[in-house]
Amino acid sequence: SLHSCPSRAPARRAGDAMELLRAGSESSDEEGRIGAVLLPARRPFAARLGGPVVSRSALLSRIRRSAVPSVLVLAVSAALLAVWHGRTRAGEARKSLLRATRWLEISSGAGCERCPVGNCVRDHDGSCRVFHAHGGGYFCQVESCNMVPVSEANALYHFSGCWNYRGHFFYAVQEVNFPCQAEEETAKPSSTSASTRRTTTHEATVTTTTRPSTTTTSTLATSTHTTTHEVPAPTTTRPGTTTTEAKPESISDREASGSRQGEGAQQGTRLSGSSSILSIFDKVAAEVADEAADHDARLTAYWDLADCGPNGDDSHVEWCGGLIDEPFCQNEVPVDTDLCISGKAFLSNVLHKKGSNVQVRGCTFIYYAQYECVPTTTTTTTSTVTSTTTTTTTTTTSSTSATTTTTSTTGTTTISTTTTTTATSTTTSTRTTTTIVEERQMFESLEKMESKLRGPDGSWSSDAGLGWDCSSKFQPPPAPYLATTLNGVILPDVCFRTHGPHFVHIIADWGGMLGKDGPYPACQRPKKLFVKGVDDYAQQRVANQMASRARIRSPDYVLNGGDNFYWGGIDTNCGAPAQTIIPTGQLEWNFEKVYKGEGLDGKPWLGVLGNHDYGGFRFDRGWDQLISYTWGAGSRWVMPAQYWAVTVRYPGFSVDYFFLDTNHFNAKEPDADPEHNICSGEHNSKKATCGMEGPQNVSECLSWFGRLWDKQQVWLEDHLNESRADWQIVVTHFPPYYGRPFWERMAKTYGIDFIITGHVHVQELHTNDDLGNFLRPTAWIVSGGGGGITSEDAPDPEGHDDQYGFFELTLTKDIIEVQGISHGGSIRRRAFVRPRRRSDGRDASH
Structure with a gap:
């Protein structure tokens, strides 16, 4: 049912409980x-x-x-x-x-x-x-x-x-x-x-x-400003980068800075410099640091007897387990970044005996598996920009002389002196980021590939695949009369000519309801489970983390998985011509004024419609207005049709994006499931209609969405078969377990590499090698925690959860890195996706 969230109130300070404890x-x-x-x-x-x-x-x-x-x-x-x-x-x-x-x-x-x-x-x-x-x-x-x-x-x-x-x-x-x-x-x-x-x-x-803390944005930035009065020629120093490789670490390593001093404490750091360790903890401590991750109890998986294990009863059985003599263990598992900065841990050792138990530190286990953190590296980039300002001062001195003869003559002599003062201002910015080894290797491979694609003058060669007439802008056709006219349109190729890495943000279910103090979320959770300070600002919290991330890893564009505005999309009726944009304030106040800042300003939003964009349990809300906004003045919004496609080219590789409308899965008979049915006879009026571009009435609603889905299935299969891009990525609203047989066939036959969805209000990542992934090795995500509606479960006030957040892709020719970032800024999930081969054995790019 539709209900509003509790009114906003300042969140209780985290320290209040501690003050009460201290007082007691x-x-x-x-x-x-x-x-x-x-x-x-x-x-x-x-x-x-x-x-x-x-x-x-x-x-x-x-x-x-x-x-x-x-x-x-x-x-x-x-x-x-x-x-x-x-x-x-x-x-x-x-x-x-x-x-x-x-x-x-x-x-x-x-x-x-x-x-x-x-x-x-x-x-x-x-x-x-x-x-x-x-x-x-x-x-x-x-x-x-x-x-x-x-x-x-x-x-x-x-x-x-x-x-x-x-x-x-x-x-x-x-x-x-x-x-x-x-x-x-x-x-x-x-x-x-x-x-x-x-x-x-x-x-x-x-x-x-x-290694700096990665609790929030994995970034430590400092800047210094120095002014001199020397007079060198204006120069610009290109950024320099140094990389230090670190050994595997655990949370205990990262806490061992030995100096957590007030608010400036560097939590999450590890003393990996041998000189620092030797001078603090003596020579033995250096060996301690090297082997610190070997026995971290928080990274163990076991089945124990009598709740004797270090974590209490059975621990992390989803990592390693099975009612078999030899447990089945995953070689690599995702973990919270509070445990491992890399967000991943690998299997280092398994203790088990077929037919009998094992003894570990005085406890009896059926098996005992130890995991260690995937190692990270620290990269420090220093950029220096020197600017020169010249001030010229001119002094004029005049003198008059007179000569008396038969004729009187008066002359004036002018002497000008010019003094030039030059001041040079140098600004140095140092940014330190933590990079896991696999990401660094991915960047190195990308750099090598790009170096081979540059000509003697530094420009891209023809092998880069960037045509001279290929624009860096997404270019929809002229606005049609009906929002459905361009269904199935293929936009002209888009080319990004800058060197990599290239980043993309992903978000869905993000647009809250319009309030006088900004957007606020629709509520699906009981009010007693509402977390003030988080739930009531969920959209803003996620947007702030996107902006923070964009300042250091600016995305080329944002992929939008639908459910753009709650509860019922744009607050007007469907049926207006596509050239007409009806102002409701939602796009301005809940979109343009929320997702902004350095690295986000002007970035295109490529998207699809969700069931709430049609009206949730109605079909006649202003869903066509979201298509019309593609042609708004200065709009960064790109949604030219209900389903469409575009190829994005980068130096040396390309991505085919397919945007689909899967809202057929929420269309049912008018008398069925009134709260989860676009075609609900209870909530749609008998006079509801979208005119020429949509369902004529409630009775036609189900068949209209059915025909739309049938056309898309044929369209998608045809274009996947023709695709020669390095990557095939599908963006839609409903996760692939809706219509599972279809997605299993498409993924296997045509090698779909990645599927981006929303709808479920949580953040999920299903990787190439995830045993629970029914589309394996096709990877897919659910990014329904954008904050437009309250999450499935109560969030953690610090953001150490998967309830609200967004995903970031790092695109290269051979690997796509996927990172899930929470509303608190922590990297909750990380995976490296590799291309999937088609069932006929050939690569899609050939």
Whole structure:
């Protein structure tokens, strides 16, 4: 049923719950009581408070008498310090007691080893103002990763992630405000402000990391501006690129920066530079980093007995499993980018015994499979642009002289002096991105191919396949009278002559309803499951991530899978001539003013109609207006017909796009399924009609959509058979399990490489080798999480889900990289699609 979403309200701050926990755990007696229970790592300190309330002195006394390693004492002491440090009510006496206790426990030396000489800048009171990432820490061994605390913003200590090395667990702790114990040089007193200290600390951290965080956009951008007064000739320096290859990493690696300093913490980084590791964690830690991914419990798949496994009961059985003696395991699986920056993990080891169980770390398993993250590389691109400005100043001096003879003569002499001042301004921008190895190899292969296609003057040769008369613009024919007149039209080829890589964005089900404060989503989920701050801004959140991505990987165009406006498409009736555009405000406010910004402005949107564009449970809404908008003034909208095609050419390869209307699958008899039926007799009026271009009435609706689908099947098969492009890609609204037999035959016979759909309000990726993909090896996606309607399930406030988002394609001749990007900016899915051969054995391109 149609219902609106709850009214918008500011989302509750993520920190509110933590504040409540902190308030609930504050001391209630003069000595200060706190319950401290160490739970698994990576949770805020305050979230781990609980259990019986014991006094601090009693707790520390118990720890000293216990047989646990002193590193546990370090963790507990550090936790106490982090919790109590910010409480002014506790008083300096409590801080002093904890500080003394901390040094007492560390001085025993058991379990922790002091790092080599560091580099600490002192304040006038002798405390550390800046800890560079290569000094001022401890290297510690623990019995379990659950014993490792987690750093908090502005805490006294920073903790690395946990490493498993040859069956032993390690982490590092770094002091922030205590006097340096390493034998560094003593700096002069400083009166640097707190904000400057934070900035300096952040910069010091950045200089020692080799991979930036990829939690959102996988990008770290900084810029500096330098002005000089030299007078060189104007120059432009071409961008330079350096690439550093990294070893396989896991989340524990990425957390092990050793310095998470406040808001500038570089979470998600890995210290892969050997010099940095050696100076922080000693020589053994270098080996720890190299083998850190070997035993990550979050990347395991197993069937266990008695819920004994590291992740509790059976884990990731979809990766590896089966009721067989030897489990069937996928060689590569998609994972959250919070686990692996690459978004993928590969199978490294499987332990199993036919007919008997295996023992792993004291637990019994039917099988135990270990996966590791697909490795990544870090690419830093620096571009320098130098501009010269010249200012000319002219000074004129005049003098008058007089000569007296018989005739009086007066003359004026003018002297002009010109001074030229030239100022040169140099702007350097550095952008660091993380690239998985397979993507880098794809880029290298593309670069090699393109280099062979360039002539001596740098222009493309005839082998590039870019005709001189091939436009870079999509060029529909003149506007017809009826929206259906151009059905089946093939647009002229489009050529992109810029060098690769070439990017494309994909989105569907994206246009919300028109509100006074901008678009807001239609609601299909119960209001009690509505997530304020996410659901009510879903379209904007996805659009913002598209814009953010476009700034660094600008798409050539956007592929639109339909359901452009909810609930019922353009808010007018069908039947107007195609040359007429009826203003409703939806295209302006819910499209043009939402999808904009550097890298998106002016980019063509190539699309199809969805069932909601016809009206959802009606057929007579303004679906023809979406076709008409193709000829709007300055329009970037490209939808010349209900079904159409175009060939896009790049240097050395081409793509055939086929755009289809599959809304036949939502057309039913008038008395059937009234809420999911374009031809519903309950919601369409008896007088509903689209005139000459659509169904004449409700009774004709089903047959009209049936004829439309029949024509398209013949049209698609004919053009697939004729296609000689390197890639064949279909764009339509309904996923291929609607009309499955047809798609199975088309994919197998004609080698369809990729199918792009929407309709289901979630993000899905079905790859070439996905065992659950019934079209395998044809890949296909569902990109129905564009935000025009609430998603199938409740979203995660931080965007670590597949409920809302978009896809990005990277096109090359031999590989298409597919990445699913969430409304929070994380890369949720990644796959590399390869061309599918036709059933007759020949490549479609020959």
